Amino acid sequence: MAPPQHDVIVIGAGFAGLRALHTLRSAGRRVAVLEAGDGIGGVWYFNRYPGARCDIESYDYSYSFSSELEQEWRWTQRYATQPEILRYIEHVADRFDLHRDVHLGRRVVRAQWDEAAGLWELTTEGGEHWAAAFVIWAVGNLSTTKQPELPGQADFRGRILHTARWPHADVDVTGLRVGVIGTGSSGMQSIPILAGTAAHLTVFQRTANFSVPAQHRAISGAEDAAVRADYPARRARVLASPSGLGFRPRREATVEVPEAERTAIFEQAWDGAGFGFGLAFRDLLTDQSANDLAAEFIRDKIAQIVTDPTTRELLTPRDHPFGAKRPVVDDGYYATFNRDNVSLIDIRTDPIDRLDASGIVLASGATHALDVLVLATGFDAITGSLLRPDIVGRNGLSLRQKWSAGPITYLGLGTHGFPNMFTIAGPGSPGLLINVLVGIEQHVDWIADLLADMDERGATRVEATEAAERDWGAHLLARTEQTLYPKARSYYMGDEVPGKPRVFMLYTGGLRDYRRILAECVADSYAGFEFDKD
Numbered sequence: 001m002a003p004p005q006h007d008v009i010v011i012g013a014g015f016a017g018l019r020a021l022h023t024l025r026s027a028g029r030r031v032a033v034l035e036a037g038d039g040i041g042g043v044w045y046f047n048r049y050p051g052a053r054c055d056i057e058s059y060d061y062s063y064s065f066s067s068e069l070e071q072e073w074r075w076t077q078r079y080a081t082q083p084e085i086l087r088y089i090e091h092v093a094d095r096f097d098l099h100r101d102v103h104l105g106r107r108v109v110r111a112q113w114d115e116a117a118g119l120w121e122l123t124t125e126g127g128e129h130w131a132a133a134f135v136i137w138a139v140g141n142l143s144t145t146k147q148p149e150l151p152g153q154a155d156f157r158g159r160i161l162h163t164a165r166w167p168h169a170d171v172d173v174t175g176l177r178v179g180v181i182g183t184g185s186s187g188m189q190s191i192p193i194l195a196g197t198a199a200h201l202t203v204f205q206r207t208a209n210f211s212v213p214a215q216h217r218a219i220s221g222a223e224d225a226a227v228r229a230d231y232p233a234r235r236a237r238v239l240a241s242p243s244g245l246g247f248r249p250r251r252e253a254t255v256e257v258p259e260a261e262r263t264a265i266f267e268q269a270w271d272g273a274g275f276g277f278g279l280a281f282r283d284l285l286t287d288q289s290a291n292d293l294a295a296e297f298i299r300d301k302i303a304q305i306v307t308d309p310t311t312r313e314l315l316t317p318r319d320h321p322f323g324a325k326r327p328v329v330d331d332g333y334y335a336t337f338n339r340d341n342v343s344l345i346d347i348r349t350d351p352i353d354r355l356d357a358s359g360i361v362l363a364s365g366a367t368h369a370l371d372v373l374v375l376a377t378g379f380d381a382i383t384g385s386l387l388r389p390d391i392v393g394r395n396g397l398s399l400r401q402k403w404s405a406g407p408i409t410y411l412g413l414g415t416h417g418f419p420n421m422f423t424i425a426g427p428g429s430p431g432l433l434i435n436v437l438v439g440i441e442q443h444v445d446w447i448a449d450l451l452a453d454m455d456e457r458g459a460t461r462v463e464a465t466e467a468a469e470r471d472w473g474a475h476l477l478a479r480t481e482q483t484l485y486p487k488a489r490s491y492y493m494g495d496e497v498p499g500k501p502r503v504f505m506l507y508t509g510g511l512r513d514y515r516r517i518l519a520e521c522v523a524d525s526y527a528g529f530e531f532d533k534d
């Protein structure tokens with residue numbers, strides 16, 4: 001084999017992969033990014049469904065590494081829409097000349113560590129071979145779509161669309177009968193928009209979900225100027241906050257706050273905080289009584305909004321704590337069910353049996369004629385895109401084998417048996433429990449520093465030790481047990497895919513603690529990692 005042309009291969013050209021390319025290339029490394037899609041942007045390239053937008057404020061869901069970039073980009077909305085985010089990503093790629101090292105249409109299907117050569121050898125779906133000393137998986141937590149196998153799908157004469165594989169050309173549902181399966185963020189964001197033009201919209205709901213209003217608004221020139229003048233302080237507030245959103249939860253226990261004051265705090269958060277509603281108090285995800293109060297507040301809101309009693313009850317979440325399953329930030333979701341052209345079907349009590357030529361047939365025999373069926377059914381989350389390729393480490397150990405009972409990592413960055421391999425914002429890290437942009441930048445900078453440290457040591461190989469990842473696993477479990485997360489069936493726990501191991505896959509201790517732990521690891525000469533030269 002010819003000598004490799006690259007020091008580092010990064011898989012994925014979303015926010016994480018592009019940041020890794022820029023940072024590592026700026027440090028003088030030869031980097032290539034392999035991207036399965038036909039364009040850059042990762043989830044923001046693929047998730048083009050109507051209403052798709054971020055639920056973290058635009059300024060905070062942006063790169064922080066360049067003050068010039070901060071000053072020259074103008075966000076127009078409090079929560080950026082998918083097209084605006086994709087334009088931003090394209091701008092970054094042009095601005096930092098990233099395209100030349102991004103190779104599109106390359107789905108990596110195999111990665112094999114060659115112990116003698118000290119290289120990762122990668123194979124793409126098209127049969128190309130790539131090699132590099134280091135490999136970084138920047139494949140995202142929510143990128144392998146879940147397409148439920150519905151019997152009779154081939155018979156259906158209408159169109160089937162997945163929210164995360166939405167066509168690039170406009171989809172016009174004017175005058176059509178539309179069905180949506182799934183009421184997570186994608187479903188709840190798209191339902192109000194689809195209802196606006198469809199002749200009839202039928203929502204097939206399995207689990208009622210908590211949602212808080214996004215309170216979208218345009219960003220005025222004055223607000224934008226104020227943010228730009230204050231960017232460093234804003235970034236500092238984000239880094240000091242537990243979730244990377246810049247919100248500091250109140251210190252008091254929820255139940256200790258007098259009822260009238262507590263309700264006023266919830267009202268204020270409902271009216272303005274968007275996703276920050278969940279951070280109104282510090283203990284909403286650790287104390288059941290506190291959580292009950294927040295959940296009841298939202299149930300009351302639903303009761304005030306939805307007029308039909310049967311629909312209202314169906315939309316009211318009662319089977320999990322607020323926030324233990326990813327809550328949604330919506331724009332008019334509950335009110336949409338007051339429209340005459342919208343109906344809600346409870347597929348928990350009357351499951352979907354099959355599709356036939358004209359639409360959905362339920363177990364009871366009831367039929368719903370459709371022209372378009374939207375699958376808002378989500379993803380094989382967190383580990384899906386890491387276990388889809390065949391990743392083979394030292395001594396022929398495959399990642400699928402190693403993670404057969406759930407992901408095992410050290411700090412969410414490396415895993416024993418897989419030298420010179422890193423994951424960004426994936427399992428074992430805070431991942432998507434925090435502002436993932438902050439998590440991504442933190443990981444990329446940490447890896448860049450580690451590689452620089454290896455240069456100084458004269459080391460060429462780095463690998464997490466077995467003991468370190470065992471301790472980290474125990475720490476993850478201990479932190480999770482302090483929370484209400486295990487009380488919900490969620491994709492955090494692997495519940496979204498039948499047969500997936502049921503373990504909580506992320507670090508729940510928050511951004512500040514995680515940053516401290518990563519800094520301590522560095523200060524201790526990268527304790528928990530082994531090098532071929534110390």
Ligand code: N01
Nearest residue numbers: 053054055148182183184185186187206207326376377378
């Ligand atoms: O996916 P989901 P999503 N039969 O997994 C249902 C991020 N995101 O694409 O709850 C019937 O949340 C499933 O039902 P149940 C965000 O992190 C962010 O909506 O399993 N129903 C559920 O209702 C989000 O959390 C933004 O009972 C089936 C839904 O489909 C994550 O992406 C926007 C089914 C899936 O919900 C994923 O969101 C969009 C089946 N076989 C997404 N399988 C923003 O930034 C699944 N369901 C705002």
